[in-house]
Amino acid sequence: MRLHALSAFVLTSAVLMTGAPAFAQSHxxxxxxxxxxxxxxxVNTVLSxxxxxxxxxxxxxxxxxxYDDPVELRDVWSRFADLGPLSANIAAMTIAENPAGATVTVxxxxxxxQAIPVRYVLLYRAGLLVDEIWQVNPPHAH
Incomplete structure (x- = not known):
């Protein structure tokens, strides 16, 4: 019983000190x-x-x-999912974080x-995605 009380205290302290659950995923x-x-x-995981x-x-x-309406968001991601299972190769990722949120650029x-190169910018607040930019980024001809 004492171990459960200690665990609850540690978890509660972590939430109070950081403003976020200790088990929250990193950006x-x-x-x-x-x-x-x-x-x-x-699609359901993407929308969640x-x-x-x-x-x-x-x-x-x-x-x-x-796209900013839940129905529109479901439609656009469903249309992308219609391409079938894809592989995803991350070439670079940068993260800018502060207590208000994080911007992840991938x-x-x-x-x-076919290959679909993307510059993907995700803005998170309180662990939720609030804004994103999906920039199709084809190779430039020189």
Missing amino acids: EALARTRIAAIAAGS AYAPDADLQWVGGPLDGH DVTFEGK
């Missing part, structure tokens, strides 16, 4: 999990990361547009029948 882990879900076509008023700017390609290429 890197959140981004990697999201990219894996996108590649797998797991959003804050209520989340915003997606999709720049380039056939899905180009602004260069990732999704591959199936």
